Amino acid sequence: MDFKAIFSIAKKEFIDNFRNKWIIILSIIFAILVVIISYFGSQGFGQDWSPLEDTISGLEGIVTLIIPIISLMLGYAAIVGEIEKGSMSSLLALPVNRCEIVIGKFLGLGSVICSTILIGFGISGIIIAINVPSSDYMPYLSFIGVSILLGLAFLSVSMFFSTLFKKRSAAMGGAFFLWFFFAIIWQIILVGILFATILSGDITESTSMPGWFFPFLLANPLMVFSAAGFPDAPSIYWRILSPILWIIIPLLLTFLRFEKKDT
Amino acid sequence: MTTKTVKCPKCKNEITVTGKPGEKIQIICPKCGSKGTFTFPQKNPEPKTTTDSFTIEVNNLTKKYNNFKAVDDVSFSVRSGEIFGFLGPNGAGKTTTIKSMLGLIYANSGEIKINGFDIKKRGKEAKKYIGYLPEKVAFYDNLTALQNMYFYAEMKTIPKEGCKPLIEEMGIGEAVNKKVGKFSKGMQQRLGMARALLGNPPILILDEPSGGLDPRGVALIRNKIREMKDKGSTVFVSSHILAEVQEVCDRVGIIDKGVLVAEDSVSKLSVKLNLKPKLIIELEKISEKIVESVKKVEGVEKVEAFGVMIHVTCNQKAKSKIIISVEKAGGDIVNIQTKEPSLEEVFMGFTEG
Numbered sequence A: 001m002d003f004k005a006i007f008s009i010a011k012k013e014f015i016d017n018f019r020n021k022w023i024i025i026l027s028i029i030f031a032i033l034v035v036i037i038s039y040f041g042s043q044g045f046g047q048d049w050s051p052l053e054d055t056i057s058g059l060e061g062i063v064t065l066i067i068p069i070i071s072l073m074l075g076y077a078a079i080v081g082e083i084e085k086g087s088m089s090s091l092l093a094l095p096v097n098r099c100e101i102v103i104g105k106f107l108g109l110g111s112v113i114c115s116t117i118l119i120g121f122g123i124s125g126i127i128i129a130i131n132v133p134s135s136d137y138m139p140y141l142s143f144i145g146v147s148i149l150l151g152l153a154f155l156s157v158s159m160f161f162s163t164l165f166k167k168r169s170a171a172m173g174g175a176f177f178l179w180f181f182f183a184i185i186w187q188i189i190l191v192g193i194l195f196a197t198i199l200s201g202d203i204t205e206s207t208s209m210p211g212w213f214f215p216f217l218l219a220n221p222l223m224v225f226s227a228a229g230f231p232d233a234p235s236i237y238w239r240i241l242s243p244i245l246w247i248i249i250p251l252l253l254t255f256l257r258f259e260k261k262d263t
Numbered sequence B: 001m002t003t004k005t006v007k008c009p010k011c012k013n014e015i016t017v018t019g020k021p022g023e024k025i026q027i028i029c030p031k032c033g034s035k036g037t038f039t040f041p042q043k044n045p046e047p048k049t050t051t052d053s054f055t056i057e058v059n060n061l062t063k064k065y066n067n068f069k070a071v072d073d074v075s076f077s078v079r080s081g082e083i084f085g086f087l088g089p090n091g092a093g094k095t096t097t098i099k100s101m102l103g104l105i106y107a108n109s110g111e112i113k114i115n116g117f118d119i120k121k122r123g124k125e126a127k128k129y130i131g132y133l134p135e136k137v138a139f140y141d142n143l144t145a146l147q148n149m150y151f152y153a154e155m156k157t158i159p160k161e162g163c164k165p166l167i168e169e170m171g172i173g174e175a176v177n178k179k180v181g182k183f184s185k186g187m188q189q190r191l192g193m194a195r196a197l198l199g200n201p202p203i204l205i206l207d208e209p210s211g212g213l214d215p216r217g218v219a220l221i222r223n224k225i226r227e228m229k230d231k232g233s234t235v236f237v238s239s240h241i242l243a244e245v246q247e248v249c250d251r252v253g254i255i256d257k258g259v260l261v262a263e264d265s266v267s268k269l270s271v272k273l274n275l276k277p278k279l280i281i282e283l284e285k286i287s288e289k290i291v292e293s294v295k296k297v298e299g300v301e302k303v304e305a306f307g308v309m310i311h312v313t314c315n316q317k318a319k320s321k322i323i324i325s326v327e328k329a330g331g332d333i334v335n336i337q338t339k340e341p342s343l344e345e346v347f348m349g350f351t352e353g
Helices: A003-018 A021-041 A051-075 A080-085 A087-092 A098-131 A138-164 A168-198 A213-218 A223-229 A241-259 B094-101 B123-127 B145-155 B160-169 B185-197 B215-230 B242-246 B266-273 B288-296 B319-328 B343-351
Strands: B002-007 B014-019 B024-028 B035-039 B054-065 B068-079 B083-087 B109-114 B130-133 B203-207 B234-239 B251-256 B259-265 B278-283 B300-306 B309-314 B333-339
Touching: A003 A021, A003 A098, A003 B145, A021 A051, A021 A098, A051 A098, A051 A138, A051 A168, A051 A223, A080 A087, A080 A138, A080 A168, A087 A098, A098 A138, A098 A241, A138 A168, A138 A223, A138 A241, A168 A213, A213 A223, A223 A241, B014 B024, B054 B094, B054 B234, B068 B094, B068 B109, B068 B234, B068 B251, B083 B094, B083 B242, B094 B109, B094 B203, B094 B234, B109 B123, B130 B185, B145 B160, B145 B185, B160 B185, B185 B203, B185 B215, B203 B215, B215 B234, B234 B242, B251 B266, B259 B266, B278 B319, B288 B300, B288 B309, B288 B319, B309 B319, B319 B333
Parallel strands: B068 B259, B083 B234, B083 B251, B130 B203, B203 B234
Antiparallel strands: B002 B014, B024 B035, B054 B068, B054 B109, B251 B259, B278 B309, B278 B333, B300 B309
């Protein structure tokens, strides 16, 4: 493994994509929304409330909506875009192997996502700190960590799509379908099955969920946050297993697929 | 077994002995009876590149796309330090061959060695020696020309200082800090050549280097190719224009419909095919005397007169003599044109016939 080459590719991807106007626009939208929510979230609540947790649950919605879109935008063209454009030939003719290219791209694009998240949450962290002076920051920090994992998971999947399809446009279509599926369709199916077969009425603290429920729910990495809201929810360590597996497995598939690809 | 002639140190009698390399033998001189020992020299260790002087070796390369054979059992080798032209019409399999040579695509069968390294097994080592100009030149559009070059220099572990002068040498010095996304096709092609030349690679692989270039750019690239040869590089250049390749190449390979139809030196190929350029001279007035005097010039094969035009099929070297003889015979030259034999003629010579 040539770490210098991996670092060079990662650096190039970072500079290249941080100048991509779509990424800039999405990052700004993300930062603005985060700031708005953290400002209103940490303001105006009574003393009985736990302001930080409420703020975080407000931010969760923004993270699950926008971070996957940024990741998919960054990842879907990573391989197929370069092949279609022609720059992949020159990249592959350099003394580098394909595994290093995949890792370098993942790290470079991953740091774009990390930067977007850290900038947005850094600003909101300051706002929260001003408004809520005595707070335990651990939940906030672990929330940032999980957000990053979520971003990397969608990056990994979209990079796999980038090797799966022969056309950039098809990879983009696939990536956005995936987002739509996980963000919207998944919950409809799940809740549908749940109510039709097992439960009736509202879910309360005393309701116990069937055994298949949490594995099924967490197969969708976006559910890493909302899974916590159910009765007897698995601990955070079980929940983050989902995005971690969604990082590792598609990345491995990306490599296997790219290794065999004619470019 | 090796055979050596040994001289007796006493009586100068010569004896021929045979033995294995490294073997030590006792010799008794049949003439004076003096004894001595002789050790056969060890064979020279195998050079690193298994093949003596071939830099690029392609053996039985076949690449299929579905059922279509883009490259069909192609074999050729390029000697160290030569300029090898790879000729063929569009779609003949040139780019497929080149991409296989670089490990960009996977051949169905065959073996490719670059500097002795198998591209499939030891691709990373093999690619250290290569500078490559692809057919479709592309860069990272959001980065400037210099930033792009820095990236490639880093990947090749070459000092960055060489990047800027190289861009300037290719005649686009004014655009070093411009984003490549704003470059014209010709500028990208020039930058592509600069990228291929990074670090003075011992092997240069150029796929249609003059694509998208103006005549000045074409000349610039041709000079660069010669310059690299002088520096000792091996150059592999593909083209679909014979004249372009003819001038600079030591040897050429011709590929048509995926099959290599010829591999030879340029001069031998022209002799084989009897391809000669045609000189077309337009005159004020034509006379029998002019035609006759041209016919007498050495190297002239055929002279045809059409109205005020004469078409002369001749050697490359005879051209100036022909012009002189026309003027001596009293002809006023209005216009001169040379028509090089076209690649189509070459293909016809090889594929039918």
